Amino acid sequence: MQRIINFILRNRNAFLYGFLAFISLVMTIRSHSYHQSKFFNSSKWLSGSIYGTGADISSYFGLREENNRLLEENKQLRRLLFNRDDDSLPVLDSTLVNYEVLSAKLVKNSYTSPRNYLTIDKGKLDGVQQDMGVITTMGILGIVENVSKHYATVQSVLNTKSNINAKIKNTEYFGSLIWDGSDYTVAQLIDIPRLVPLVVGDTIVTGGMSSIFPENIPIGIIKKYDLNASRSFYNIDVELFNDMANLKNVYLIENKDRNEIKTLEAITTNE
């Protein structure tokens, strides 16, 4: 016994190293196989507010560009409004509205790691919930992963764990949008059957199968495609519309029917 204790005391640094390394390895491997940690992420108040202060300062430098972008978007929306076929105003009865939209500002962006998470400055108190869709004027951005009181983290489409239902515009052929971690301007669309006619430059939009995003939100255009190893499905490289390196204002989409859909699906698979 004395010897064992002496041995441990003599090598206490190695044991301490082993112990701490074990803790961090467990945390890393858990996050590889499962979601981002609920307790340690940048939506917490200290990291959130430091990022918030940083973003407050740096946002002054991009004001002109951001203004132009919002003007451009307003122009598009006004064009839509003026060119409506019927002149009746849209009915804004809250029981008929399916999707609720919130706006938020990005306080932390990241696109170089294989698993990118973004942080936004709206949280539980502003009505943000887990699994809300996040988009920008240009297109799709990601899905809300963790929410604290004032901040939330977003799993970017540039995340090897991301998997989003997408389809080719004006058709009903759908597949999954994933990311292989190499280039931040290009995501991959898989599981499109080989009989589908494809053209480089076709637009890819979100499909209606997910309860997170509404249908037809732009994602990107086909950059190149080839058949996968089994030669029955296409692997398509999609060039994203969003410039992931240059983001500021984002919109969050809440599907009011999501809970109903989820409950229904849960019941169906249980039976």
Add this chain to the structure above:
Amino acid sequence: MNNTVFINIFRFLLLILAQVLIFNNLNFMGFINPMVYVIFFYWYPIKANRALFMVIAFFLGFIIDIFSDTMALNTLASLTVAYARPVLMRFCFGVNYEFQNFSFKNTTNIQRVTLLGLMILIHHLIFFSLEILSIAHILLILKKVFATGIVTLVLCTLFSSLFSPKTE
């Protein structure tokens, strides 16, 4: 003594802020985010309690992990650098390192840059191979390790000559 403790706490906080607010957003050439906080392990007093040093390294890495949403990758990498530092020092400075009156002043520049380079290499190798965690992407890992490592080394060398510590 108190002065050293105070300076190290100050460095700890300042390096975290510099890392998460500036260097994590650098994205030089699209993918290079130098991890300059590694210089903390170079600046930390030599004759210090090794166990305490490892615990500090653990928390330094952990706080940066929380900020950058990388789980425990920085933690593991910086913990390993802290654990390996005495070995690396013996390798770079030879037996001189064992003496009581050893300090950075009586070492050559080459020796110091080698130490810094080895620390950065170990740190980045662990960080990127665990971040990508796939043998198929070994070239991507090596590319990231060397590109980021060289930028980190240049920045750390600049920092160490700009803010050379007087206490050591």
